[in-house]
Structure formats: C-alpha cells, structure tokens
Amino acid sequence: MQVELLNRSKYRDGAQPGDDVALVLPGMAYGVFDGATDPRGSVVDGTPAGRLAALTVSAELAAIALDPALREAAPRELIDRLSDALERRTAALDLPVPPSTTVAVALDCGAEWRFLLLGDTGIRINGGEVLRFDKVIDDVSTAARVRLFHALRRQVTTPDEAEYATRRAIFLGLDQCVADGRLTPAEADDIVAGATADTGLTADADTVAAFLKGGIQTQYRFGNATGPLAFDTMNGTRTGLGEIIDQRRPKSEVRSIEIFTDGYPALPAEASAAAWETAFHEAEAADFHKTGAFATVKGSTGTEFFDDRTILILHTAAR
Structure with a gap:
C-alpha cells in the first residue's frame, strides 16, 4: 500500500497550524478530522478549540483502532465513545461554543474496509463513489x-x-x-x-x-439538534438526526481511498495529492473570493486561503 498525505493550514505563511488533523495507523485506521473554527476565537493552552476537538477525537479513534474487536463495534457505539472522550476533555473548560469536529475514517477490518463518517469531511472510493454529508x-x-x-x-x-x-x-x-x-x-x-x-x-x-x-x-x-437547520456533529453530545455513514467494501474491490476536508472546493479526476492540489489552485484562480462556482462561507485573502485543507490517499492496489 502507498499512502499520500497533505495537510495545509489556511495561513499562507504556514506560521500557524490549521484545525484539520490526520491519523495514519498502518494496518489499522486512517482518518481525517476537521475541527470547526471557533467563531469567538477560543484557545485552550495555546490550541484553538477546533483543533483541540480534532486532536482529542483522533486520539480516541487511535485507541479504538488498536483493538480489532472495537473496530467491529456498532456505529453508534463508536460515535458515542468518541463523543464521550471529547466531552471529558472539554466539559470543564466551560467554553461559550462547544469544540466540535468532523469524523471520516477508513478502518482496516481484515478482508474488508469499513468507512465511518460524521459531518462534511468526505471519502472517495476508487476515484468515483463519494461518501459525505452536506449541511443545509x-x-x-x-x-x-x-x-x-x-x-x-x-x-x-x-x-x-x-x-x-x-x-x-x-x-x-x-x-x-x-x-x-x-x-x-x-x-x-x-x-x-x-x-x-x-x-x-x-x-x-x-x-x-x-x-x-x-x-x-x-x-x-x-448541532445534534432537530429542525430545518440542524446537523449532526461531534461535539461531546449525542447526535440527533442519525447522520452517520457506516459502510463496508471488500478489499478486493477497493483500489484507492481518498479522505478529504471541505478545504478542497473541487474533486479531481485522478487519485493523487498532486491532482488535488492542482484542482485546488485552479478553483482559487477561477473564484478567489468564493462567491461564484465555488461559493462557500468564507473567501480567500492575500494572507489566508479560504480554509485549511487535508487530503489523505490510500493506494491499496499496486500502481
């Protein structure tokens, strides 16, 4: 297997880390966690609240991945365990906005790949099938x-x-x-x-x-509420809508797995980090302010890209 990983902060000078966190445990688990930027700028011991959430949940996922039996646990049990870890880490902080993150993981389960997702970080299988939730x-x-x-x-x-x-x-x-x-x-x-x-x-x-x-x-x-604008997220409380993706694929049918955050506004045809970067910069050139074809909740500036971006690619077949 060949692994490619690119994790790029939104800050063009690279002086500060972003809120995306990647996890690579060969033979066990591969994941990307996109911490939500805290609109009030909360920082805990030098770590932004969104990054803290992503780090906390990725660490708990690593603990789960070390146990082959836990990798087979029911999706709700896994999500609740991750949520409980985040709640333990953040409850006493009494932050005005609960730190939150997405979850997108490929678990190695012997003869199968298991894909577990919560939030809008995506997984693309074999360069075509995309697993992902969008938020109204x-x-x-x-x-x-x-x-x-x-x-x-x-x-x-x-x-x-x-x-x-x-x-x-x-x-x-x-x-x-x-x-x-x-x-x-x-x-x-x-x-x-x-x-x-x-x-x-x-x-x-x-x-x-x-x-x-x-x-x-x-x-x-x-978050984790109900209603027209509600969405499920990893924030230390129980999910409310059941927006959890839990799917499996036989390893014999999987050639590539790409796990990506929404810092990439366009998906390339090829499964390679270079192709993802090319698609990113083409989108930047075409719609720098993100008000047109790639409209989103923030635009780019001279000092910042519109968001952090992470792409983790597993080439599971010989290239």
Whole structure:
C-alpha cells in the first residue's frame, strides 16, 4: 500500500497550524478530522478549540483502532465513545461554543474496509463513489455571504477589506453588521430574504432570519439538534438526526481511498495529492473570493486561503 498525505493550514505563511488533523495507523485506521473554527476565537493552552476537538477525537479513534474487536463495534457505539472522550476533555473548560469536529475514517477490518463518517469531511472510493454529508445551514450562510460580500465590496477599497468585513458579519451576525453601520436594517432584511429564497427555506423563514442575524457564532445550537437547520456533529453530545455513514467494501474491490476536508472546493479526476492540489489552485484562480462556482462561507485573502485543507490517499492496489 502507498499512502499520500497533505495537510495545509489556511495561513499562507504556514506560521500557524490549521484545525484539520490526520491519523495514519498502518494496518489499522486512517482518518481525517476537521475541527470547526471557533467563531469567538477560543484557545485552550495555546490550541484553538477546533483543533483541540480534532486532536482529542483522533486520539480516541487511535485507541479504538488498536483493538480489532472495537473496530467491529456498532456505529453508534463508536460515535458515542468518541463523543464521550471529547466531552471529558472539554466539559470543564466551560467554553461559550462547544469544540466540535468532523469524523471520516477508513478502518482496516481484515478482508474488508469499513468507512465511518460524521459531518462534511468526505471519502472517495476508487476515484468515483463519494461518501459525505452536506449541511443545509452552510448553504444558508453561503447564500447570505455572497450577497453581503458584493454589498460590502462597493463600500471599501480592497477585496481583502471586503472579505474581512463579510466574515465579521457572517460570523457575528447581520445585526452586528447593522450596529457597525455597514448595512441598514432594510439591507440586512433583503439579504436574509434572498438567502431564504436561494435555499428554498421560505417555510422556515423565521428560523433562517434568526440564525443569520445572530451569525455563525450561534450555529452550535443547531448541532445534534432537530429542525430545518440542524446537523449532526461531534461535539461531546449525542447526535440527533442519525447522520452517520457506516459502510463496508471488500478489499478486493477497493483500489484507492481518498479522505478529504471541505478545504478542497473541487474533486479531481485522478487519485493523487498532486491532482488535488492542482484542482485546488485552479478553483482559487477561477473564484478567489468564493462567491461564484465555488461559493462557500468564507473567501480567500492575500494572507489566508479560504480554509485549511487535508487530503489523505490510500493506494491499496499496486500502481
């Protein structure tokens, strides 16, 4: 087997680590954990809260992988065990936003590969089949952000200034943007209405409005909850929607496994780290601000890529 791993911080100068964590235990487990960036910037002993979550859960997964019997445990048992480890590590910290992370793991189970996923980190098998969850709440934030970026770009001198102002508004809420004097209440309402229509959530307009006006700093309230914007995540509590992927494939049918975070906006045709990087830079060139074909909740700037990115590839057949 051949393993390729690229783990790249969003900071262009590489001075700080990102919130993505990779795990490689040959013959046992391979995983990627994307810690959620804390919108309030919480740091624990020098470690950002999202990275702390990813490190904690990856360490517990490593402990599970060392026991062949545990690798065969029911998916709910495995997810709950990971969640309990995160709760033990973070409960006493009393942070305003519970640290959280995704989980995407390939477990070596003898004659089979077992794939376990929670959140929007993806796994691609044989360069084609993709296992992954998308979050409606991210679609809502993205739709609002695109409209907001264009509105703020008309007010400021540089694209970077527009991006940082947009991030502040999307993370802290449109109400904060109004308080900052960047938007009028009517303009904020127009952005909310547009994002609601763009995502087809008109029946849940009040929920969408409350979320966008409060910002991503309130998103944790929808984690492991129920409702139109709810999503399952690894945050130290029990999942609420059952959004756990647990699938198996005979090893004889698997040529390659690619585990990737959403810092890669485009999937390449080839299963190689070089191909993933090429696709990334092509997307950066085509949509630097992430308001077009690769729209997302943040754009790139002169000092930061729009997100951390990690790609872990297992070439399981001879090349």
